[in-house]
Amino acid sequence: MSDAATDPSSLVIVAVANTFALSSVVYVAANISGGHVNPAVTFGMVVCGRISVPSALFYWISQMLASVMACLLLKVTTVAQHFPTYAIANEMTGFGAS
Numbered sequence: 100m101s102d103a104a105t106d107p108s109s110l111v112i113v114a115v116a117n118t119f120a121l122s123s124v125v126y127v128a129a130n131i132s133g134g135h136v137n138p139a140v141t142f143g144m145v146v147c148g149r150i151s152v153p154s155a156l157f158y159w160i161s162q163m164l165a166s167v168m169a170c171l172l173l174k175v176t177t178v179a180q181h182f183p184t185y186a187i188a189n190e191m192t193g194f195g196a197s
Contacts, residue, residue, distance in 0.1 A: 138162050 125134040133150075135141050138159050145155045 132158055136162065 121136075124136050128134050128136050132141075133144070135144060135158070141150070141155050141158045141162070144150045145152060150158075
């Protein structure tokens with residue numbers, strides 16, 4: 100069995116899974132917050148004047164709390180499980196270029 104961290108097909112599977120997860124979250128949150136689940140998008144909405152600053156503060160606090168809760172849930176549910184670590188090859192970062 101090949102190493103999952105260096106197998107390109109498993110990296111594609113991880114990327115597609117993340118895409119589906121994010122698009123599902125945006126779809127669910129579209130009616131509540133306009134679909135912006137990222138604090139940077141919320142900041143952009145404030146700068147453009149689409150939402151007010153108090154609403155943005157509420158969204159930011161909610162987004163941060165949700166991320167902390169998701170991290171805690173992941174930590175609790177994956178105790179003692181082994182997951183492969185995915186990494187970008189050093190040659191692809193530009194730092195290992197010859």
